[in-house]
Amino acid sequence: NAGVTQTPKFRVLKTGQSMTLLCAQDMNHEYMYWYRQDPGMGLRLIHYSVGEGTTAKGEVPDGYNVSRLKKQNFLLGLESAAPSQTSVYFCASSYEAGGLNTGELFFGEGSRLTVL
């Protein structure tokens, strides 16, 4: 049981390049999230999804796009990378119980992105 898997784990980009981070979960969870974490800081929510085909903006959505075409996958895209997007990105998922979000997040190992 892999849980939440993020690919790639490391990536170096040049300013202006684009890339996609893939998050895959095998727990049949309804909800998925993308966070970023900068050194010495807490996690900030970028985008999230409450189900297949739905996405919503978090705290810091600018410069990022997401898609949830399949329930198990949540993609985070950077169309034109900027040095300010250098960070560690974490994907998480959570499950539903009784029509409500349990709020119990399961996190991936993180993807370290450097933009030069």
Added chain:
Amino acid sequence: LAKTTQPISMDSYEGQEVNITCSHNNIATNDYITWYQQFPSQGPRFIIQGYKTKVTNEVASLFIPADRKSSTLSLPRVSLSDTAVYYCLVGNMNRDDKIIFGKGTRLHILP
């Protein structure tokens, strides 16, 4: 979303009980309190969740007073491996609600 306030950092010694308090003065009636633990270079891990009074599991206890304006995470007999950042989150369980992390409390366990 209820705002939370936690100490930035704490130090303790191996074998002691550690209590980390989180203030959430504007907690709403339907809000739950959830704590996460994060080790360096890892994603956070769910520790415990509660609504009122006391909740205990194999890892920690969560104490919530009657007014629910604060909560205390209690870690019994800590070891060096409990050195981590601990996050307190407050929010309801609605489908469309964002799950927001604060800056957390950096706990350092000394030998």
